[in-house]
Amino acid sequence: MADVDQQKAISVGEEFDVTAIRLNDNGDGVAICNGMTVFIPFLLVGEDARIRITSVEKRFARGQVVERRTASLDRQDAPCPVFGECGGCQVQHMLYEAQTIWKEGRIRRIAERLGLDADAVVRPIIGSHTPFRYRNQVQMPVRYNADEKRVEMGFFAAETHAMAVTDSCHLISETMQSTLVRACRFLTSIGPAAADVHHIVLRESATHAEQMIVFCTANGDDEFARTLARFHAPSVKTVAITVQPRPTGPIWGRTVNVQKGDGYLMERMGGRRFRVSPRSFLQVQTGMADRMYQVVLQQAQVSSEDVVIDAYCGIGTLTLLLASHARRVVGVEEIAQAIEDARENAELNRIENAEFHGARVEEWLPKWIESGGQPDVIVFDPPRKGIDRAALDAAIAAHIPRIVYVSCNPATLQRDLAILLDAGYRVKEMQPFDMFPQTEHVECVVATHYVGVTT
Numbered sequence: 001m002a003d004v005d006q007q008k009a010i011s012v013g014e015e016f017d018v019t020a021i022r023l024n025d026n027g028d029g030v031a032i033c034n035g036m037t038v039f040i041p042f043l044l045v046g047e048d049a050r051i052r053i054t055s056v057e058k059r060f061a062r063g064q065v066v067e068r069r070t071a072s073l074d075r076q077d078a079p080c081p082v083f084g085e086c087g088g089c090q091v092q093h094m095l096y097e098a099q100t101i102w103k104e105g106r107i108r109r110i111a112e113r114l115g116l117d118a119d120a121v122v123r124p125i126i127g128s129h130t131p132f133r134y135r136n137q138v139q140m141p142v143r144y145n146a147d148e149k150r151v152e153m154g155f156f157a158a159e160t161h162a163m164a165v166t167d168s169c170h171l172i173s174e175t176m177q178s179t180l181v182r183a184c185r186f187l188t189s190i191g192p193a194a195a196d197v198h199h200i201v202l203r204e205s206a207t208h209a210e211q212m213i214v215f216c217t218a219n220g221d222d223e224f225a226r227t228l229a230r231f232h233a234p235s236v237k238t239v240a241i242t243v244q245p246r247p248t249g250p251i252w253g254r255t256v257n258v259q260k261g262d263g264y265l266m267e268r269m270g271g272r273r274f275r276v277s278p279r280s281f282l283q284v285q286t287g288m289a290d291r292m293y294q295v296v297l298q299q300a301q302v303s304s305e306d307v308v309i310d311a312y313c314g315i316g317t318l319t320l321l322l323a324s325h326a327r328r329v330v331g332v333e334e335i336a337q338a339i340e341d342a343r344e345n346a347e348l349n350r351i352e353n354a355e356f357h358g359a360r361v362e363e364w365l366p367k368w369i370e371s372g373g374q375p376d377v378i379v380f381d382p383p384r385k386g387i388d389r390a391a392l393d394a395a396i397a398a399h400i401p402r403i404v405y406v407s408c409n410p411a412t413l414q415r416d417l418a419i420l421l422d423a424g425y426r427v428k429e430m431q432p433f434d435m436f437p438q439t440e441h442v443e444c445v446v447a448t449h450y451v452g453v454t455t
């Protein structure tokens, strides 16, 4: 009944004078209007504004600022000209220190909601030395503007495919930016046929002066591929294409065809060398990933007798760092190209106690444990959707002594930790990282250990 009353209490188009009382997990200001929670993008805590209601859901509404009347001390001018239009950054209007305080607070609230033991430590967030120009990769939508006969690039607005056209992104390096501008000029020179190219994926090595570009195109003709292979920029060592007919949704086709160069970039982390192919995952901020891996090593407390599983291992970065401390390490990853990279990386670094399996963790882990595998430690580093329940259940049933959880999504982290706590695990330490400055995202490494269920 209360919900029905709330719905009636507020309607689209209505205006209110509000003060934001806190931020939600997306970085939107939160205010209460006629008893209903309203989320207002780009309004900071304590700021007064006139707002207009833009949508009303069952339990909350959304609004937009009509006029902001005060400015928080945490406010800064966003340097990006399309901030607010582009869906990539949510909190560029917030001073960097305030961003990190907000992110750390979100992890502390998870610890409170889970009711962690008093001896569980939530460490202060490790912030980024470079709050801008930190990304080593970008997926840039591009389109052919038939009126102006040129290819333009930009980013999609949040939850839409409307493009915010821009030549610059403050999260990537200036060299990456100039390669993208050059790529658009090159595509323009092809003429209307360039309309088939809908994305450019660009990666840059943080430790080697090289870039790799992938054109995502709806046109799979050899002739067109040869045309795209003519692209040249000073740092670009590899040019590849992937054929994906749909310009929206997943950008990768079934294969990635290397047209020029070796087909991979080299990176250095934790004193090891890694090759990374176009389709393989790499943490977006190389220096921060390096620091995060050191924390994982510390939390995992691996000894020379231990068998360790690195679940969701990508190109084997963590696997090969763990290998130096363990008897045996097993990496599992579903992307075939990443597993090939991981095996190459083991050879490149002369590591002989690491093995890799190309499989889904939720399918591989239960079978491996059932066949007698008994790891001492599992490191889970899943995508945003968190650990698949079948994988978590298999680890729980085997009472793996230590589980280290590397999370990029606080919501699924909280969900999965609740399951582990119920099953007899205890959280020892949570270490948040700001891997993604200017965005809502927060990374966190959590050490857990098995103590058993007390009845």
Ligand SMILES: C[S@@+](CC[C@H](N)C(=O)[O-])C[C@H]1O[C@@H](n2cnc3c(N)ncnc32)[C@H](O)[C@@H]1O
Binding pocket: 280, 281, 282, 283, 312, 313, 314, 315, 316, 317, 318, 332, 333, 334, 335, 338, 359, 360, 361, 362, 381, 382, 383, 388, 408
């Ligand atoms: C967050 S990344 C972590 C990669 C690696 N630990 C690193 O730091 O570079 C998650 C990885 O899991 C892989 N992945 C996603 N779902 C998977 C699944 N169900 N089974 C196995 N791997 C999966 C992705 O391809 C990606 O490489």
